[in-house]
Amino acid sequence: MAIEQSKIERWEKELSKCIRCGTCRQFCPIHQVLDDESYTARGKLYLVDQFIHGDFLLSDGFVEMIGKCVMCKGCTANCPSGVNTYQIFMEMREEIVKERGLSFTKQSIFRALHWRKFFDFGLSCGALFQRLIFKPAPDGHGQVARVPLPMAGFNQRRIIPNLPRKSLKKIVPLESKARGTERYRVGFFTGCMINYAYPQIGQDLIHVLNHNGVTVLTPKEQHCCATPLFTSGEKEIASDLIHKNLEIFAKLDIDYIVTACSSGGLAWKEEFAKVLGEDHPDYPLALELGKKTKDISEFLVMIGIDTDGLQPLQQKITYHDSCHLNRGQKIKQQPRQLLQSIPESTFIEMEKADGCCGSGGSFNLKYYELSRDINRQKTAHISDTGADVVAVGCPACLMHIKDGLAQDGIQAETKHVVELLAESYGFHQNRKGE
């Protein structure tokens, strides 16, 4: 396989920084569970090194090692030599796709994502017919599959959210006006999970922003953030989705772009530009809009919220740091600060709050059991706090932790930070159960 010379040179420089100290062993959630050097960054980096020098060919085992990574950035953030393993793995996946193509499942899903209307239609049908293949989970929240659906990774005991009949983009208007004086105008990038699976998080976000003097624009044409594509090595469709998203948001009259999804936010802030590359005509726009992008917690703390309007919630709350929010966007303090401003609630820090929950985006579809093994450590830490609610800043983590808590029989709810804020502002009083 021919890898571009410039890429080889860049990789060589990065790879030569690895001093094989093994620090990555303690920060890799996969290694923590599997206890196997094949899943450490240093092990895989050595294989990549041999591979680009032609001393070692793509083997099935190697492809699996590169694939078995949650992309949590744990190794990258903690590497004493600063090796950007995350980036190398992402680019290595591109090479693998070039040589071997994508799996049939990923290919189908990605093509569908590319044609947003088709994907919209597919998921609406899914909402109508979901009861045929899924049944309500024992506790009434969410649903489990009636038959195993291995292609989509739906293990039969796995609890996934009920798909709402209407996606967020169908419920909310393009423009939701600020209450009182308009302080800011923002574009809301919903991301697929909030749009299709958890529209109530999006509604809450809009409520909270409107209440705090922010007008929210939710463009209906917006696409998937492309993270599942470029982290799988699919660059072409990803670039096209990025191009469309940039075009749509560039047209809006807004001060900021707001996200409530860890990977979606990271994509806008950094990865759109990286995936496109400096030579792409959209590169400057990607950088410009990247700078305008704020995670919802980051944005709310930045503008300052109305804390007087927050009503007491007598709950014990703990918080899970999503990998792409904490290590990806460096947002750690803001969600804690918001949660602690809720009157009469108690905030309890859990052990290893920044440990990966095992979701890894589409990772958990392919490796459900492994992602559950990683998740079990998270649910144990949540359980130790005795919290009533675990707050998260990412709908993917939310789904995975919710499933984990139910599987492990732990009585704690999982909510997005904005859901708790909305609840405290009293916006939930007229809302029926999920």
Add this chain to the structure above:
Amino acid sequence: MSSYPDVTAALAELRAAVGEKYVHTAVEKRMVYSFDSTFQNHLPDVVVKPHTVEEAAAVVKIASRYQIPLTVRGAGTCLSGGPVALQGGILMEMTAFKRIIEVNADEQYAVVEPGVVTNELIAAAAKKGLFYPPDPSSSGMSTLGGNVAECAGGGRGVKYGVTRDYVLELELILPDGEIITVGNKVDGLTGWLDLPMLFTGSEGTLAILTRMTVRLLPKPEAIRTALAQYDELDAAARTVSAIISAGVVPTTIEIMDQMTIRAVENFLQIGLDTSKAAFVLLEVDGDGWEVEQQLEQVIAICKENGAVEIQVAHNEAERAALWKARKSISGACGKINPTKIGEDIAVPPGNIPKMIQAVKEIAEKYNLNMVVFGHAGDGNLHPNIMTDKRNTEEMERVNQAIDELFARALELGGTLSGEHGIGFMKAPYLLQELGRDGYLAQKAVKDSLDPAGFLNPGKIFIEKELEVTHG
């Protein structure tokens, strides 16, 4: 054991011994197990992972019967090549032995399995108000089995010694597959020879560790930390010698030269004064007044020896700030040049100034980027060469510089390995350190326990080297 039978003959038995799932022959699996934290790779023929002592003993018996080299590996964070399968054969990963069996607060010891990560024991001991002092820089990932096998040191060595000083009892598999226990839980001594000490630091060449009892200490009440800055490297080096000869026993004395300081500042931008020639980081611990008294004494010695500025930490945050530079050296050095070759020598503390001078001379002579830092309090220095392994011409000079570094350390009454072990990285220099008779005496111990020489072959003892002297 330069040639041995094909491993394939033994595969079926290995699979029966540890389970099919834990026997790997695929090339990518063998590749990721072909190295430790050094830069040489040697492919094992097969990687096995036992989960019980019986399984491990069965692997040893198979290796012994077929005369296949057997190399044991923990976390693979060794800095001298100890867990690298130099001659191929079987690589046995011990990380499944990860139970902390007992932390006994009354008798102050812990019983652990070799795959337990060092920091996990430190944390478990701390929960009971106890303290396990050896803390190699890799303690976040290194295993205790590896620590004992390599006799790991660490930052607290000046006051608390190294791993050897904490080993009480060991359960071992001998080369014939028999399981024995040496030492005891009380004072570590039983019978005639001090066997726990013999096996500690034997680097997997004499036996396989399967369980260890280590001594714990009561946790000191207080720790005080100070950072002294110098305009001359020599003044900093003299301070180290002066503190030791004054009889003060700090837990830590870390030295950093100007190049190290600059590298760290470049990396972190935390406002270190890069015009300074050296930093000395000092830590004392103990109870109540004693610790304050020690701190005053140490500060006085720093001043007498030319420290121009001294900062003292008053809380945990300030302590972390003072340690920040020291803890970031590794990563910072990566920015100077991609490849970092870390060495590990030790000289009597009185010779620290001379050794540092020697390092500087060697760096100049071979035109290399070298930084010096280390646990100078117990004479342990880590000269690190910043190079680029892709530059073969420079790598040649690096090798010559390392040869000279070892020679100078030995001249100054020092040793090749402060805390990283001999492995194969330093094996070529061992004869030089021990002398022919000393070497043969050690080799006799090895030969009597492992006459076939299948345990970790190629480490410590290199036949070729000996033949040269015989000739």
